[in-house]
Amino acid sequence: DGDASNQVIWFVDARPEEQADPTPQAFAVIDQWMANIDANPELGVAGNKPAAAVDSCFATDGTPIASGPDVWDGVLDDGAPGECTQQFPIYSSSRRVAGGPYEGGVWKCTTQPVMRAVNQGLYGEWEPTRAEIRRLKEIFPSGVCDFSRPDAGKPRNL
Numbered sequence: 001d002g003d004a005s006n007q008v009i010w011f012v013d014a015r016p017e018e019q020a021d022p023t024p025q026a027f028a029v030i031d032q033w034m035a036n037i038d039a040n041p042e043l044g045v046a047g048n049k050p051a052a053a054v055d056s057c058f059a060t061d062g063t064p065i066a067s068g069p070d071v072w073d074g075v076l077d078d079g080a081p082g083e084c085t086q087q088f089p090i091y092s093s094s095r096r097v098a099g100g101p102y103e104g105g106v107w108k109c110t111t112q113p114v115m116r117a118v119n120q121g122l123y124g125e126w127e128p129t130r131a132e133i134r135r136l137k138e139i140f141p142s143g144v145c146d147f148s149r150p151d152a153g154k155p156r157n158l
Helices: 023-039 041-047 083-085 115-117 130-139
Strands: 010-012 056-058 062-068
Touching: 023 041, 041 115, 056 083, 062 083
Parallel strands: 010 056
Antiparallel strands: 056 062
């Protein structure tokens, strides 16, 4: 379908340890979806999506915490966090903290001096010591990624 209309995210709390396994339920939903597609191919993949095929999060015992189209809001957008996002916060990566895109589609980033990145606060709440800055400069002698600038390696024909 060319978009996320046929993607479903289910997440089960495993803290302190998972007590329920939603895999059989997930396979039942997938089986129903496939049967729907077989019976109604003209509706396409998204048009045959069963009602149970919806983003959800579950408690350790398998009890649904929340379900619906907005439960994971705030992960890939700037919207208010959905119920599942609040229950299970998504922690960032070093690339995201430095301003990189979620999709990771940068071929070769344009660089900037380490000190410029530090001074701009690109490392989030982390404030490196002088020794850590020295070490960063050793590791990245040509600088660190400046994701505010154009991709330096993306082929022109893409």
